[in-house]
Amino acid sequence: MEKWIYELIVERVPPFSYFNRENAVLLQLFIMLLAGVLISSLANLPAISAVMGALTILVVVLWSRLTLVIAPMIRTFRPSLSEMEREIVERYRKLLFSRYRPEFIIGAGFFIPLILHLFRDMTLFQHYLRSNIYVIFFALVLIWDVAYRAGIGFWVCIMNFVRSYRLLKASRMREAMDYTFLNDLKMMKRIDRNSLSFGVAGFLLIPVIYPDPILTSAVMLYSLFLIALSGLSIFIISRVPWLPPDMIGLMREAKFAYIGHIGGKFPHLTPVVQVFDGYNLFFVTARKSVKYRLLKRNPRVTVLIDERDERDFFRNRAIMIHGYARVYDSWAVMFNIPKLLRVFRLFRSKYGGYLKKYGERKERLPDAWRLTPIVKRVPVEIIPENVIYWRGARRIRIRL
Amino acid sequence: MAMLAQEVRELLNTNYFGYLCTRSEYPHITPIFFVYDQRSSIYFMSEYSSKKIRNILRDRHVSLVIDLRDEDDPFNNEGILVFGTAKVYIPGEVEMYEYDILYTVYELFKSKYSEFVEFEDRGDVIVEIKMERVSYWKGPFFKSYRMAES
Numbered sequence: 001m002e003k004w005i006y007e008l009i010v011e012r013v014p015p016f017s018y019f020n021r022e023n024a025v026l027l028q029l030f031i032m033l034l035a036g037v038l039i040s041s042l043a044n045l046p047a048i049s050a051v052m053g054a055l056t057i058l059v060v061v062l063w064s065r066l067t068l069v070i071a072p073m074i075r076t077f078r079p080s081l082s083e084m085e086r087e088i089v090e091r092y093r094k095l096l097f098s099r100y101r102p103e104f105i106i107g108a109g110f111f112i113p114l115i116l117h118l119f120r121d122m123t124l125f126q127h128y129l130r131s132n133i134y135v136i137f138f139a140l141v142l143i144w145d146v147a148y149r150a151g152i153g154f155w156v157c158i159m160n161f162v163r164s165y166r167l168l169k170a171s172r173m174r175e176a177m178d179y180t181f182l183n184d185l186k187m188m189k190r191i192d193r194n195s196l197s198f199g200v201a202g203f204l205l206i207p208v209i210y211p212d213p214i215l216t217s218a219v220m221l222y223s224l225f226l227i228a229l230s231g232l233s234i235f236i237i238s239r240v241p242w243l244p245p246d247m248i249g250l251m252r253e254a255k256f257a258y259i260g261h262i263g264g265k266f267p268h269l270t271p272v273v274q275v276f277d278g279y280n281l282f283f284v285t286a287r288k289s290v291k292y293r294l295l296k297r298n299p300r301v302t303v304l305i306d307e308r309d310e311r312d313f314f315r316n317r318a319i320m321i322h323g324y325a326r327v328y329d330s331w332a333v334m335f336n337i338p339k340l341l342r343v344f345r346l347f348r349s350k351y352g353g354y355l356k357k358y359g360e361r362k363e364r365l366p367d368a369w370r371l372t373p374i375v376k377r378v379p380v381e382i383i384p385e386n387v388i389y390w391r392g393a394r395r396i397r398i399r400l
Numbered sequence: 401m402a403m404l405a406q407e408v409r410e411l412l413n414t415n416y417f418g419y420l421c422t423r424s425e426y427p428h429i430t431p432i433f434f435v436y437d438q439r440s441s442i443y444f445m446s447e448y449s450s451k452k453i454r455n456i457l458r459d460r461h462v463s464l465v466i467d468l469r470d471e472d473d474p475f476n477n478e479g480i481l482v483f484g485t486a487k488v489y490i491p492g493e494v495e496m497y498e499y500d501i502l503y504t505v506y507e508l509f510k511s512k513y514s515e516f517v518e519f520e521d522r523g524d525v526i527v528e529i530k531m532e533r534v535s536y537w538k539g540p541f542f543k544s545y546r547m548a549e550s
Contacts, residue, residue, distance in 0.1 A: 255469065255471050256469050258419050258421075258429050258465060260421040260427035260428070260429045260463075261427055262423055262426075262427055263423075263427075263463070265461060265483075266461045266462070266463050266483035266484075266532075266533075267421040267422065267423050267427050267461065267462060267463045268421070268463060268481075269419060269421035269427075269429065269463045269464070269465045269481060270465070270481065271419075271465060271467050271469070271477075271479060300426060300427075301426075301427065302421075302426050302427040302428060302429050303429075304419065304429040304430075304431075306431060308417060308431075316431070318431065320428075320429060322426040353471070353472040353473070354472075354473075354474045357472075357473050357474055357475060358474065361475065386426070
C-alpha cells in the first residue's frame with residue numbers, strides 16, 4: 001500500500017529516519033525553530049515575526065503529528081464480515097492512499113491560490129517580513145508545509161465522512177450474521193477525533209494571519225468545516241452496530257439476562273432486566289445489592305442472554321459476553337446524561353408493564369427496589385471484551 | 401439436615417433449565433438440564449471436555465440460578481440462587497458405592513426429560529452440586545437457607 005509523501009520523508013530521509021515517528025516530529029520542530037530563529041535574527045525581523053513564525057511552526061508540527069498518528073490507524077482495518085461494508089472500507093483506504101496522491105493535489109490546490117493572494121495583497125509579507133525577498137523565500141517553504149498538511153487534513157476528513165455515511169447505510173442492509181468489528185469501528189471514531197483535533201489546531205493560525213481579513217476567514221472556514229464534518233462523522237459511525245442483526249434482535253427482545261461475577265467464596269449469579277441501546281447492554285442494580293458491592297471490587301463480569309424454547313431445546317439461542325462493568329454512580333453520571341436518559345427511556349418502553357406494577361404496589365417495595373434512579377439504583381453498562389453466540393448447536397465467536 | 405422450604409423444592413422439581421456459573425479467568429455461565437435428588441444435591445450431565453467441567457476441575461465452587469420469569473409482573477418473578485461445591489463423576493472411574501447414585505441420577509433424568517430429549521450414553525460425566533446455601537426470592541421477598549454440613 002502507498003504511503004503519504006510526508007510519511008516517506010520521516011521514514012527514509014536522514015536524519016528523521018534515525019528516529020521513531022514521535023521523535024522525528026520533535027526533531028522537525030527543533031530544526032524548524034532553529035532555522036526560524038536564525039533567519040529572523042539575520043534579517044533583523046521584529047520579535048512579533050519570530051513569535052508568529054514559531055506559532056505557525058507549532059501548527060505544522062501538530063498537524064504532522066496527527067498525520068503520523070492517523071496514517072497507521074487507517075491501515076489496521078480487517079476485512080469486515082459484511083461484504084458491502086468490507087468494500088466501503090477497502091475503497092476508503094485505497095482513496096486515502098491513492099497512487100495519484102490526492103492529498104498532495106489538494107495541498108497544491110491550497111498552496112497556489114494562497115501564494116497568489118499573499119503576493120497580490122502583500123499585507124502579511126509587509127507586516128512580518130518587511131518584504132525582504134530572501135526571507136519571503138524561506139516563508140514560502142513554511143507556507144507549503146502548512147498547505148500540504150492542510151490538504152491531508154481536508155482529504156482525510158472528507159473521506160472519513162463519506163466512509164461513515166456509507167457504512168451506516170450499508171449496515172441497514174445487513175443480513176443475519178453480517179457485521180463490522182467493534183474495534184475497527186472504535187478505530188474509525190478515533191481517526192475522526194484526530195481529524196477533529198486537526199481542525200481545532202487550525203485556529204492557532206488565526207493570530208498569525210489576523211492582519212489579513214480574507215485569509216483569516218478562509219482559515220476559520222477551513223477549521224470549522226473540519227470540526228463540523230468530523231463531529232458529524234463521529235455521530236454517524238457510533239450508530240453503526242458492531243453486532244450482527246440476528247444477535248441484536250435477541251438482545252432487544254430478551255427481557256432477562258444473567259450477570260455472573262467471580263464473587264467471594266462462591267461465584268455470584270443473578271437474573272436482571274436489561275436494555276440494549278444498539279451498542280451496549282445496560283442493567284440497573286441497587287446500591288445496597290451484593291452485585292453492586294462485588295462490581296465495585298472487581299468490574300469483570302459475564303452476561304448471558306438467551307432465548308428458551310420449551311418445546312424444542314435445541315432451537316435455543318444464547319449470547320455470552322465477557323467484559324467489564326462500567327458503573328454509573330457519582331461523576332460518571334454527570335458526563336453521560338444524554339446516554340443515561342436514552343437508557344432510561346429504553347427501560348420505560350421495554351418494561352412499561354413492570355413500572356406500572358411497581359407504581360401500583362409502591363408500599364410493598366423494599367428499600368432497594370425503590371425507583372429513585374442514581375440515588376438508590378445505578379445503571380451499569382457492559383463493555384464487551386469477548387462475545388460468543390450459540391445458535392442451536394453452533395458456537396460462533398464474534399470477533400471484536 | 402435442613403429441610404428446604406416447599407416453594408424451593410417446587411422450583412427445583414418443576415423447572416427444566418438452570419443457569420450454572422463456574423469460574424475461570426472470567427465467570428462462565430451456561431444453561432443446563434438438571435435433576436434434584438430431593439435431599440441436598442443437584443445433578444447435571446456434561447461432556448468431559450466442556451468449559452464448565454474444565455472450570456469445575458480447577459475450582460469446585462459454583463452457583464446456580466433456577467428461576468421463573470414473568471414478563472409482565474415483577475412481583476411474580478421467582479427463583480433461587482444456589483451456592484454449592486461440585487463433584488465430577490467420570491464413568492469408569494467411580495467407586496462401587498457411587499454406582500447407585502449414578503444409576504438413580506440417570507433414572508431421574510430419563511423420567512424428567514425423556515419427553516423432550518433423547519438421552520444416549522455418550523460417555524458424559526455426571527456432576528453433583530452439593531448445595532451449601534440457597535437464596536430464594538419471589539418479587540421483592542427474599543429468604544436465605546443454609547444447608548447443614550452432612
